Amino acid sequence: MSSAGGALIVTLLTLTLIKSTPIIYAALGGVISERSGVVNIGLEGMMIGGAFTAVLFSGMTGSPVIGIIAGIAAGALLGFILGFAATVFKVDQIVAGTGINLVAAGGAAYALTLIYNQPGASPQVSALGNNFWILVAIAFACAALLHGVLYFTPWGLRVRACGENPRAVHDAGLHPLRLRLYAVILSGALAGLGGAFLSIGEVNIYSDGMTAGRGFIALAAVIFGRWTPWGATGAAIFFGFFEALQYVLQGHISWLPADAMQALPYVAALFAIAGLVGKVRAPAADGIPY
Amino acid sequence: MEAREPLAPDAPALELRGIQKAYPGVVAVGGVDLDLRAGEIHALVGENGAGKSTLANVAFGAIKPDAGTVRAAGTVGLVHQHFQLVGRLSVWQNVMLGREPRRGWRIDARAGRERVRALARDNGLEIDPDAFVDELPIGVQQRVELLRELEREPAVLLLDEPTAALAPAEIDSFFKTITQLAARGTAIMIVTHKLHEVLAYSSRVSVMRHGKIVARFETASTSVDEIARAMVGGELPQVAQRSETAPAPRFSVRNLRAGTGSVALNGLNFEVRAGEIVGIAGVEGNGQTTLADAIAGVIPFEGEMQRPPHTGIIPQDRHREGLVLNWSIVDNTVLGRQRLPSARRGILVDRRSARADAEAIAQRFDVRAASLDVAAGTLSGGNQQKIVVGRSLLGDPEFVLAYQPTRGIDVGAAALVQSRLIEARNAGAAILLISFELDEILALADRVLVMYRGAIAGEFSGANIDRGRIGNLMAGSSV
Known part of the structure; x- marks a missing residue:
């Protein structure tokens, strides 16, 4: 193999890891939420909330670590709102999640103008720099942790039972709504972390539309990964690979318009999900208010 | 595992006094006194909508009565007619849900499995603790439901239509288990329609009609006919x-x-x-x-x-195949017939003829509902089935x-x-x-x-x- 080809492959793999990371976080968030029985269509909005808040707090304090923590908190807050709407008020989960997406996107765009007086993008703030690799590693640690929690702890068993038959959970003397609320808050925190990685991990600004549908790609990864933490992680890497691939191809193929290549990860998601129709089974009570 | 101290035979296990429960438009239970004694199998019978299930749920604690008191000499367990199991979890996980044995932060799977195996053995139930519930036949799923209640060592066990879905052989083995359980001091109440089972296995019978207990019998000195007459309040149809x-x-x-x-x-x-x-x-x-x-x-x-x-079709499972439970009676009447010329007006559903059809069914089948616009899921099982059968014969x-x-x-x-x-x-x-x-x-x-x-x-x-x-x-x- 030529050294140029070898370098290309290293670039591709490195980029794959980086591009997968925010999707892994959001997809893990999707897994925990859906296993509890709440469809989290608001993952995209929670990523936006995390991405923007991370920039805001990093800019204010000069500490990207505080920015990351704030991003997690923002996601968790949006998760709480969705969870509260889905459990206490029994709002249709798709409607509530879509609301969160709209509010987060609009709110971030508005806040850019309000706080920085510059629409479209924030000024540069202090970011993680090369330390972002730590967050890449933590993504995999989170997958392992979530796997352990879901399959080996009492809480995980109860969450899984809740996504299948919340009535049975209630009859066992437990609180299905509380379980779901916690699961969705956790889901938001993970998606917020994914968003924060996008803004002050990979780069050092927030710009409108920077999540670019990754929350929805993460939802596809949840399904592709059959609602398991490792499955969703693998699916996120699969989609991340196509995103990385289009970056690499853009530098080498001139006859295909860049826009067409940018569509690659979305096309991959489309085909992956279309190929699975009828072959996978969602948690039985997924999306049904209790 | 420490076993519960059994109650002395005939000791009062459950006392219901003056239980009342009303829902908008109907009085489900209108002042009921009922005693269960340790070691007895008590049958609670009555027509659909007589208030049996409501009473059972009040005794269980799932429904708060408007008036009256419930006193139990221990835990009360309830086995539902429609099982409340988690299909994609294993048998032992279902039984131990909420009471998982732990080792550190993890569930002690081995202890859970052993506990379920021991429980099954003690009660003469054959079961594989590691089987997934949704792969089990209905009769075995019921054992899981039963084991889940038995794990709590209830002083009182309520069974709502326990044999509705069971094959004859399964029914025999079910009652063998129940009889053993009663012999060891558990007070058992069976809510049922099957009068020959009542006669074969119960010691006392209480008959409910319109939310009240209208007759009480010692099983040994009554007959299917006598019970049935008390249920319908007159001669049998x-x-x-x-x-x-x-x-x-x-x-x-x-x-x-x-x-x-x-x-x-x-x-x-x-x-x-x-x-x-x-x-x-x-x-x-x-x-x-x-x-x-x-x-x-x-x-x-x-x-x-x-x-x-x-062709008219009456499917086996009215909940899954027969009705859309959160649709009204009228809408369910159209279901599956929407392409018939008589059910349509142009490209629209003919609402007027649908309502007329629903009215005809309600009349011919004596469907008891507050109105034809209530959700099918709010009706009792018998009324739901009447709609399914009525629709198939339209x-x-x-x-x-x-x-x-x-x-x-x-x-x-x-x-x-x-x-x-x-x-x-x-x-x-x-x-x-x-x-x-x-x-x-x-x-x-x-x-x-x-x-x-x-x-x-x-x-x-x-x-x-x-x-x-x-x-x-x-x-x-x-x-």
Whole structure:
């Protein structure tokens, strides 16, 4: 193999890891939420909330670590709102999640103008720099942790039972709504972390539309990964690979318009999900208010 | 594991005093006193909507009464008619849910498994703790539900229609378990419609009607007739008489093959003639569902099938296949008939004729509902089933597939449904009746086919219908 080809492959793999990371976080968030029985269509909005808040707090304090923590908190807050709407008020989960997406996107765009007086993008703030690799590693640690929690702890068993038959959970003397609320808050925190990685991990600004549908790609990864933490992680890497691939191809193929290549990860998601129709089974009570 | 100290025989285990519970428009329970004693099997019987389930749920603690007190000498367990299990978890995980044994931060799976195995052994229930619940037959799922309650070592165990979904052999073994349990001091109350089971296994009977207890019997000194009269508050509704009809074939299958595995059909041949009820007898799981699905057009099949265009179908599971539970009675009446010219006005559903149809069903079948616009899911099981049966008979179909048409409903509703089927037969409909209750087959069918392992093991008609020989064929022994 030529050294140029070898370098290309290293670039591709490195980029794959980086591009997968925010999707892994959001997809893990999707897994925990859906296993509890709440469809989290608001993952995209929670990523936006995390991405923007991370920039805001990093800019204010000069500490990207505080920015990351704030991003997690923002996601968790949006998760709480969705969870509260889905459990206490029994709002249709798709409607509530879509609301969160709209509010987060609009709110971030508005806040850019309000706080920085510059629409479209924030000024540069202090970011993680090369330390972002730590967050890449933590993504995999989170997958392992979530796997352990879901399959080996009492809480995980109860969450899984809740996504299948919340009535049975209630009859066992437990609180299905509380379980779901916690699961969705956790889901938001993970998606917020994914968003924060996008803004002050990979780069050092927030710009409108920077999540670019990754929350929805993460939802596809949840399904592709059959609602398991490792499955969703693998699916996120699969989609991340196509995103990385289009970056690499853009530098080498001139006859295909860049826009067409940018569509690659979305096309991959489309085909992956279309190929699975009828072959996978969602948690039985997924999306049904209790 | 420390066992609960058993109560002395006949010690009071549960005392209900002056229980009242009203819902908008109906008084479900209107002042009930009831005592359960340790070691007894108490049967609570009554028609649909008499308030039995509400009372059981009050005793269990799931429903808060408007007035009255509940005193229990220990934990109260309730086994639901519709099991509340988690299909994709294993047996032991279902049983131990909420009380998981731990080792550090993890669930101690081995301890959970052992606990369930021991519990099953002590109660004479055979079960594999690691099996996934949704892969188990219904009778075994009920054992899981029972084990889950037994794990809590209840002083009082309430069972809501426990045998509604069970095959005869399963019913026997179920009652063996229950009798053992009572012998060890648990107070048991069975909410049921099946009066012959009441007579065979209970020690006392309480009859509910319109939210009140209208009669109490010692089982040893009463009869099915006496209990049934108390339930309906007068004489029993008579099942319609069959009349002579002309025998033109309406429905037939030749060499019908469908399904896979143990429930596959291997080449069925039979016909159903106009004005005839053909009963398919057999133990559940011998291909009846495959046959029904093939006739309903839900699964592909090989071979020939002659099915008239106007066919009415009564599916086995009214919740999953018969009704959309959160739709109104009117909307459910249209369901599956929306393409018929009579149900449409242009490209729209004809709401007026739908309402007229729903009214006709409500009247013919005595459906008790606050209005035709209430969700079907708010009705009792018997009323739901009446809607399903009524819909299938709308417009006088030429052929009717009736799969377990009286499953889990009370004697009054069952007699009504059976009468309407016989009336449809007398009017010339060809009816294929699939039932796991041999009594129902013998009461209704002109001809009986016994199904065993996907094949017709025997045919009986007229004077040749012989309960004993049919039972033998159902069990798989040749005659």
